[in-house]
Amino acid sequence: MTQPPREAVARPKVSFEFFPPKSEEMEERLWDSISRLEPMDPAFVSVTYGAGGSTRDRTHRTVRRIVKETGLKPAAHLTCVCATKDEINEVIRDYWDAGVRHIVALRGDPPEGIGETYQPYPGGYINAADLAGGIKTIGDFEISVGCYPEKHPESPTWDYDLDLLKQKIDNGATRAITQFFFDPEVFFRYRERAVKAGIDIPIVPGIMLQPNFKGLTRMASMCGASIPSWMDELYEGLDEDVKTREMVTANIAANLCTELARGGVDQFHFYTLNRAELALSTCRLLGVKPREMEPA
Numbered sequence: 583m584t585q586p587p588r589e590a591v592a593r594p595k596v597s598f599e600f601f602p603p604k605s606e607e608m609e610e611r612l613w614d615s616i617s618r619l620e621p622m623d624p625a626f627v628s629v630t631y632g633a634g635g636s637t638r639d640r641t642h643r644t645v646r647r648i649v650k651e652t653g654l655k656p657a658a659h660l661t662c663v664c665a666t667k668d669e670i671n672e673v674i675r676d677y678w679d680a681g682v683r684h685i686v687a688l689r690g691d692p693p694e695g696i697g698e699t700y701q702p703y704p705g706g707y708i709n710a711a712d713l714a715g716g717i718k719t720i721g722d723f724e725i726s727v728g729c730y731p732e733k734h735p736e737s738p739t740w741d742y743d744l745d746l747l748k749q750k751i752d753n754g755a756t757r758a759i760t761q762f763f764f765d766p767e768v769f770f771r772y773r774e775r776a777v778k779a780g781i782d783i784p785i786v787p788g789i790m791l792q793p794n795f796k797g798l799t800r801m802a803s804m805c806g807a808s809i810p811s812w813m814d815e816l817y818e819g820l821d822e823d824v825k826t827r828e829m830v831t832a833n834i835a836a837n838l839c840t841e842l843a844r845g846g847v848d849q850f851h852f853y854t855l856n857r858a859e860l861a862l863s864t865c866r867l868l869g870v871k872p873r874e875m876e877p878a
C-alpha cells in the first residue's frame with residue numbers, strides 16, 4: 583500500500599527550548615540533543631532562566647557555547663525576579679558582547695512560589711513589558727515574550743491580559759510564544775481575541791513534550807493551563823511504562839500541531855525538556871525533515 587501524497591504546503595518554521603543543565607550527565611544529554619536537532623534548521627533555540635534567576639550563570643554559559651560551537655541562533659530567557667535593573671542590564675550587555683541578539687523577556691514567578699503575590703524587586707524591572715523596554719535601550723535585540731491562551735492566572739480580565747501583551751509589543755517585542763495548551767481551539771480562540779485587540783505580531787504556539795503525565799498535571803495546575811480529560815484516559819495505567827508514555831506524548835503533540843497547521847499556523851516552538859527524540863518525531867510527523875534531505 584502506498585501513502586497518499588502529502589499536500590504541498592510550505593515547511594513550517596520550528597524552534598526549540600532547552601534548559602541549562604545541572605550536572606555533567608545532563609550537560610551531555612543537552613549537547614547530544616542540540617546536535618541532533620540542529621539539522622532541523624530551527625529559526626532559533628532558546629535557553630530558559632531558572633526560577634528566581636537561579637540559573638543565571640548556567641543559562642549564560644549554555645547560550646555562549648551555542649554561539650561558539652554551533653550555527654544556531656540562540657535566544658536567552660531573562661526574568662525580572664530578584665535583581666535590580668543595574669544587575670539585569672549587566673546581564674543584557676554581557677549577552678550583547680557575546681554575540682547574542684535575541685532575548686525572551688519575562689517577568690518570572692514570585693520567588694516564594696507560583697500562587698504567591700508577585701512583588702517587583704526594589705529597583706528592578708516591574709514586568710516583562712518594562713524589561714523589554716530596558717533591553718531595547720541597551721541593544722537592538724530581537725525580543726520574544728510569553729503569552730497565555732487561557733489567560734495569565736494573575737490577569738483579572740482578558741482586556742487586562744491583552745493590554746499587557748500590547749505594552750510588550752509597544753516596548754519592542756516582535757514575537758509572542760504561548761504557554762503550553764493541548765486543545766487547538768484554545769489557541770484559535772486566543773489568536774482571534776488577540777487579532778481583535780489589534781495584536782499583529784506572530785503568536786507562536788508553545789508545544790509541550792512532557793511524557794511525565796503526573797509532572798505535567800502538577801505544572802499545568804500551577805500555571806493555569808488545562809489538561810483535557812481525554813489525556814487522563816490516554817495516560818491511565820502508564821506510570822511505569824516510560825516508552826509507551828513517550829509514544830503517546832509524541833502522538834498528542836503531532837496531532838495538535840497538525841490541527842494548528844490546518845488552521846494556518848506555520849511556526850511551532852517545542853518545549854523539548856532537553857530531549858531530542860520527541861521533538862524529532864513530532865517534526866517528522868509535521869513534515870519537517872533535516873534541511874539536507876529536502877529538495878533544493
Ligand code: FAD
Binds near residue numbers: 630634736
Ligand atoms: P508579564 O506578562 O509581565 O505579567 C504576567 C501577569 O502578571 C500579567 O498578565 C498580569 O496579570 C500581572 N502583571 C504584570 N505586570 C503587572 C503590573 N504592573 N501590575 C499588576 N499586575 C501585573 N519563567 C522563568 O522563571 N524562566 C523562564 O525561562 C521562563 N520561560 C518562559 C517562556 C514562555 C514562552 C512562557 C509563556 C513563560 C515562561 N516562564 C519562565 C514563566 C513566566 O515567568 C510566568 O508565566 C510569569 O508568571 C509571567 O511572566 P510574563 O513574562 O508573562 O509576565
